Amino acid sequence: MRTLGWIAVFLFAVLPCRSQQTLREQLRSAGIPQDSFSETQLNRPVDGSGAKDNQFIYFVFILRTNDGMLTGFPQVVRYDTSKGALLRAEVKPEDHDLCCGSPEGIDLIDDYLLLYFHFNPSAASVLVLDSELKLVDTLYGFGMERVAPNEVVFTENMVHFAAVHQERQQWVNFSTGASLEVYPLRNDALRNQFDSDHEKKAPEVCKQSEDLCNGGEFDEGCTFLGGDGKGKFALDCGRSASYQPKEGQGPAVYASDDAIYIYARNAKGWEYCEQAITEDEAKQLDNAKEHPYESVKNRCVPSLPVVPDSSTSDLSPFPAPSHRK
Secondary structure (H helix, E strand, O other): OOOOOOOOOOOOEEEOOOOOEEHHHHHHHHOOOOOOOOHHHHOOEEEEEEEEOOOEEEEEEEEEOOOOOEEEEEEEEEEEOOOOEEEEEEOOOOOOOOOOOOEEEEEEEOOEEEEEEEEEOOEEEEEEEOOOOOEEEEEEEEEEEEEEOOEEEEEEOOOOOOOOOEOOEEEEEOOOOOEEEEEOEOOOHHHHHHHHHOOOOOOHHHHHOHHHHHHHOOEEEEEEEEEOOOOOEEEEEEEEEEEOOOOOOOOEEEEEEEEEEEEEEEOOEEEEEEEEEOHHHHHHHHOOOOOOHHHHOOOOOOOEEOOEOOOOHHHOOOOOOOOOO
């Protein structure tokens, strides 16, 4: 089973911002002038996160009340170090109940700024802003990986305290608002085979109580293996079924498998291919210091249509993929 990934920072140096500092302290730490903020604002405690590239310093923050509660909408600042120009914006989330907790990071994906906010250890809210700091999209997930200009693949949010975690992977084009779930897949031969076979391998205790074996469900997790930067990319997805030997004991795995999935887009849309791999190879790929795309890109030729399997989508309380029309 994969360890859940977290936020990938591509182009930025992360700035040292700490919660419970005042806005004045955090702006000073980020290197952003304070002239356009009032004394009242500067003296308020905030939770913030900052980052910078060669030209801009970015900072996002949410105010805290005197008793430590987050309050109000996220505020984002962009400071142009070459021109001395500062742009500020208040960002109103599409659904305030699902965003936003403490800011946890900032990322730049080509033409778009991504603001990450905490929800729980298995969930995050991501506000996508354009060059004018206007909200253009909201993503409910984490582990953003760039696969083409203004396009990413990421892991959708899950319920943190759940018997099983079945990851769902989603592709999004920020420029057009198009999106598609690319894993799990309908008619996936390897996944369907595992779904059929793992129950046959279940220990006797599972026949006595399905609750001890998670009702026959299994964990799934994917690792991004890289891509060509033009839309073709690869995932390593693993599945594992477990049971609880005795009350109070941790889970024991009784069946598992791993497979490489390679995706490509053509005139017909997204297509994929898959190849089973051993657990040892999966560990090597997942632990590689750099994305091992070059070593797997020719394992198979994508030719099967990408059709999402929605059977596990109800395991998440977050909205299904829905983007700009």
